[in-house]
Amino acid sequence: xxxxxxxKPEYNKYLTRYFVDADFDDNSTLNKxxxxxxxxxxxxxxxxxxxxxxILENEYKIRRNDSxxxxxxxxxxxxxxxxxxxxxxxxxxxxxxAIKHKGIDSSNEVNLKDSFPxxxxxxxxxxxxxxxxxxxxxxxxxYPKAPKTSKAEIELSKEYLFKDPxxxxxxxxxxxxxxxxxxxxxxxxxxxxxxxxxRGINWDRKRMISTLEHYVQTPLDMRNYILTGERK
Numbered sequence: 001x002x003x004x005x006x007x008k009p010e011y012n013k014y015l016t017r018y019f020v021d022a023d024f025d026d027n028s029t030l031n032k033x034x035x036x037x038x039x040x041x042x043x044x045x046x047x048x049x050x051x052x053x054x055i056l057e058n059e060y061k062i063r064r065n066d067s068x069x070x071x072x073x074x075x076x077x078x079x080x081x082x083x084x085x086x087x088x089x090x091x092x093x094x095x096x097x098a099i100k101h102k103g104i105d106s107s108n109e110v111n112l113k114d115s116f117p118x119x120x121x122x123x124x125x126x127x128x129x130x131x132x133x134x135x136x137x138x139x140x141x142x143y144p145k146a147p148k149t150s151k152a153e154i155e156l157s158k159e160y161l162f163k164d165p166x167x168x169x170x171x172x173x174x175x176x177x178x179x180x181x182x183x184x185x186x187x188x189x190x191x192x193x194x195x196x197x198x199r200g201i202n203w204d205r206k207r208m209i210s211t212l213e214h215y216v217q218t219p220l221d222m223r224n225y226i227l228t229g230e231r232k
Contacts, residue, residue, distance in 0.1 A: 002016075002031050002033055003031070017225070018033060018035065019034070019035045019037075022036050022038070022041070024040070037219075038221060040170045041171070043170030046209070046215075047174070051212070051215045051216055053075055056075070058215075060201065061197055062194075068196075070195070074194040077125075081125055081176075084123075086165060088116075088121040089116055089123075089169075092120060093169055094155075094158045098156075098157045103147070104146065104147065107145065110143050112171070117142060119138075120139065120142075125179060125180060136154065174209070178205045181203050184200065184201075185200025185203075
């Protein structure tokens with residue numbers, strides 16, 4: 001698309017900017033006029049302690065300076081639960097990255113949904129997985145036409161993911177955030193271990209990106225790209 005528009009003289013009078021998610025792709029040869037997210041996708045920018053802290057204060061009215069200490073308690077829960085979620089989805093993310101590097105297309109029939117496969121790991125806040133840890137063979141059984149991977153390839157992908165939690169697949173990260181907020185909604189109805197309101201917040205999972213966009217900081221390199229039109 002970038003090259004196509006650049007080839008049309010009628011578009012020369014317009015400022016153009018192009019954005020793509022990094023995904024698990026090799027973007028090293030991508031045109032410098034195209035911005036690549038510094039994480040797996042734009043969704044990863046939402047699953048962030050600072051963002052959640054602001055949401056707690058403004059949406060759930062859990063003040064940072066509240067004497068109850070619930071704000072920090074809830075942030076601690078968010079961090080520990082995100083770590084638990086990452087432990088549960090790590091192997092699948094590593095597998096998916098490995099097969100992406102081998103090259104997949106429609107013939108491989110690896111069509112991932114927005115939610116993590118619950119038959120492998122059914123995440124719930126403050127609860128262990130509903131089943132024992134899954135294996136590569138169980139993943140391969142779900143996607144029999146996908147390329148086969150070796151243990152070494154999986155371990156390399158795990159190392160890549162360990163270096164930065166924002167490298168996990170973004171759709172699953174947003175799933176986690178939605179489940180976490182639903183947990184807070186339930187807490188607000190009865191226990192009030194982490195919340196102060198007597199009501200929850202009505203989140204539409206499909207619209208969370210647009211609903212919460214004002215809480216997310218624009219990455220510095222994106223700001224520079226918007227100004228210059230060239231990715232560094």
